[in-house]
Amino acid sequence: MFPEYDVIVVGAGHAGNEAAASAATMGSKVLLITMNMQVIGQMSCNPAMGGVAKGQIIREIDALGGLSGIITDKTAIQFRMLNRSKGPAMWSPRSQNDRMRFAEEWRLALEAIPNLDFWQDMVTGILVKDKRAVGVKTSMGLEIRSKAVILTSGTFLNGVIHIGEKRFGGGRTGEKAATGITEQLVELGFEAGRMKTGTPPRLDGRTINYQAMEEQPGDEKPERFSFLDTPLLEKQLSCWITYTNQEVHDILRTGFDKSPMFTGRIQGIGPRYCPSVEDKINRFADKERHQIFIEPEGWKTIEVYVNGFSTSLPEDVQYKAIRKIPGLENVKMFRPGYAIEYDYFPPTQLKLTLETKLIENLYFAGQINGTTGYEEAACQGLMAGINAHLKINEQEPFVLQRHEAYIGVLIDDLINKGTEEPYRMFTSRAEYRLLLRQDNADSRLTKLGYKIGLASEERLQRLKKKEEAVAHLLNDLKQKKVQPEDINGVLETIGTSPIREKTSFYTLLKRPQVSLEQLGKLYKDLGKYLSKYDEKELEQAEIQIKYEDYLIKEQETAQKMKELENYRIREDFNYDLVKALSAEGREKLKKIRPETLGQASRISGVSPADISILMVYMGK
Structure with a gap:
């Protein structure tokens, strides 16, 4: 009845949908299995997308070629840019959405992908052969084969709903819980835990x-x-x-x-x-x-x-x-x-690709990894879908670094630090947040998305056009200079000190009181020139000018940390041989088995001294 699929995705929530869409768009033959075809892409909790740090994640998903941003725009009923009074690193888009239309648009978008199939059934187990996932078992007694499996079970694994003293099984109100998977995974050697979330009336x-x-x-x-x-x-x-x-x-x-x-x-x-x-x-x-x-x-x-x-x-x-x-x-x-209680699997059991360490070609994404929020789930699904496709096609894995994306911060945090409470993204979790703004997600990620076959040619061309326009504008603002007598009256109006010599607009814009919009309105020649550019190009240029020194400093810091990523650690490295390591450091390194020194340096409990010792030992 079923052919062998490249990728089977279990669950059709935010993580499952992005996983199925990304793997299928990149060329894999994908089967998406859900217990109820009527609730694909359901917003189980609040009817909103984005927010502080979460809005940045949706922009990143979009820049890579994912679908959450498009679905959100098509079904929005309100849009707000949060934190406008703060610096650009804190600006966060958020929308209210039409709950019914959101799910409808997700289904229509998935149905429009030719090599994506659907099946309504409950998955009760993973088919495993020689420590490798080779398909799934369902409640109808079917065995469906695949080269990789992505598990995005949300709150459904042994889900229990609580209302006062009433207690009943369910993965969401009106929907039954999923059983069998947790028990099998624990038997295979996985560690499981319980988490809770809730929803209002x-x-x-x-x-x-x-x-x-x-x-x-x-x-x-x-x-x-x-x-x-x-x-x-x-x-x-x-x-x-x-x-x-x-x-x-x-x-x-x-x-x-x-x-x-x-x-x-x-x-x-x-x-x-x-x-x-x-x-x-x-x-x-x-x-x-x-x-x-x-x-x-x-x-x-x-x-x-x-x-x-x-x-x-x-x-x-x-x-x-x-x-x-x-x-x-x-x-x-x-x-x-x-309230709903459900099983999750501590994410330290995963590789940075979201593939499990115990079972090859088995990937976990979303709330099964201990996260909370649509956005956190969607980006994990996207990355699991990308990496499952790359792995079965024997291509290099796709891992985003902490200085490249909030998605990179989230996955790095989960794998290296784990989580004992539902993990939610905040801007404060990102040490390079000035680099990771919502406005430049396309500049950071679209070329990467295009290279792996996910972002479209149209996206790439739009990015090139924008970057060329911004570069041209920045160059012109450096060249265009103004005499003190022509601009000092304008500067006085704005409330900033006068200039004493001919000065470029680029230099003037470094002042916090001065904006392109103000200069354009008050200095007519400049206003006429700026009218050639759209709002986003002007905004991008101004941010780059005002934060130039800070951005350079952050990039330099990121580069230093990146050098640690070049020190790869063998999979079978014996930490017991390195006697000088701290007891806690050794224990954590043996448990998580980092792939690089950079990853090791971010593990909770591994000290800078441990990293220095490892570096010396590996140098030998």
């Missing part, structure tokens, strides 16, 4: 009093995630802000004795940076209120998402408490919030 928007809330509109000039010409938003839906209060907190506390979190029924660790509302009022008892975001779920639906009110308390307690929040006094609930 969904409300009937017709019963919300928006007048009692603070409106949060989208940007006046909304942008897009993709570097391609995806649709720009012409109209947007607002989100709304309201707050909990002491009465809400008091009602929530009445359910604490039935809370699965506080009674110990939930063993898994939840996300630190997205705590449940009961966790917030317990941990931050001194706070009188907590912010709640009311987010629309789509253009046509009346369903509304309550961001900030994730909970697993009994549904009657949820309902009573939520109706004490300003604007929600008469609200009707569609479904209660719940």
Whole structure:
């Protein structure tokens, strides 16, 4: 019935979709297996993409040739660039999305890839021969063969849903859990753990009093995630802000004795940076209120998402408490919030390609690796799909370094440091964040994506055009000089000191008070010249001028660290022979088995002294 596939992808969430799309686009014959074809690309939690550091990841996926940015743009209902008041390294795009249309667009995009097949079934095990993945077993009793398997099981592995004292199996509300895989992998020698996440109630928007809330509109000039010409938003839906209060907190506390979190029924660790509302009022008892975001779920639906009110308390307690929040006094609930507990596999058991160390050609991506968030899952899926295709075609692996992408930071963190709580990306995790901006993801990654056969020719040509324009503009700004008498009046208007000699616009733009837009408006000749360039080209040039010295310094630091990556460590290296290593360092090195000295230097517990000792030993 089935041919042998190149790659089988298990699970059709954000990770699975990107994995299937990337491997198939690069030329592999791919089978995507999901328990329910109707929920491919489902947004299980909030109807939004991007945010701080997460928006950078979506831009990176897009720059490499992935699909998340395109799907996000096609289904956006609001766009905001967060942190505009801070420096460009902190700017982070975020969108609200139409939940139903998001899943629909994902399915249509996947169906448009010719060598991607679909099958609705539950995978119950991996076919393994000579420590190599050779296919999957399903609940229908089928054995489907492949050269590689990518497991993107989300929250479905032995998933258990908690609402108060109620407890039932499920990978998502209304969907059954996946069984069999964890038990087999543990038998094969993998270490497994439990994690938890949660989701808030969904409300009937017709019963919300928006007048009692603070409106949060989208940007006046909304942008897009993709570097391609995806649709720009012409109209947007607002989100709304309201707050909990002491009465809400008091009602929530009445359910604490039935809370699965506080009674110990939930063993898994939840996300630190997205705590449940009961966790917030317990941990931050001194706070009188907590912010709640009311987010629309789509253009046509009346369903509304309550961001900030994730909970697993009994549904009657949820309902009573939520109706004490300003604007929600008469609200009707569609479904209660719940917590979900699921299996994951500590990611130190993976190589940097996301292939497992124990079983060849078996890859893990997404929440199975202990991450949380659509964006974190999607980028892992993309990288697993790319590397599975490259591996079975005997090509070099594709690994992004920490100075090249947030994706590189995320995977490097997971493999070298592991995680005992759901891992979420932040800008603070990246030491080279000035290099890793959302605006330059195409410059960093599109050529790499094109080289491996994923990013299209169109993407490459668009990038070349942009880079040529920016280079031309920078050169002209260095050449164009202005006399003090022609510009000092303008500089005074802007609030910066006058010049004493003929000065280039390039030099003037290094001043924090001076912007290209201001100079263009106040100095007409320059304004006329700048009108030849689009907004993105002007923005890119200005960032490069203002941050030139910092960027050079970061690039130099990155280059020094990169040199450690050239010291490769043999797979069978015997750390016990290096007597001078610290006990902890030796233990961690033996467990993770880094591929390079650079990777070894980032392992938690391996000291700089350990690296120096290794370097000397390897030099011998």
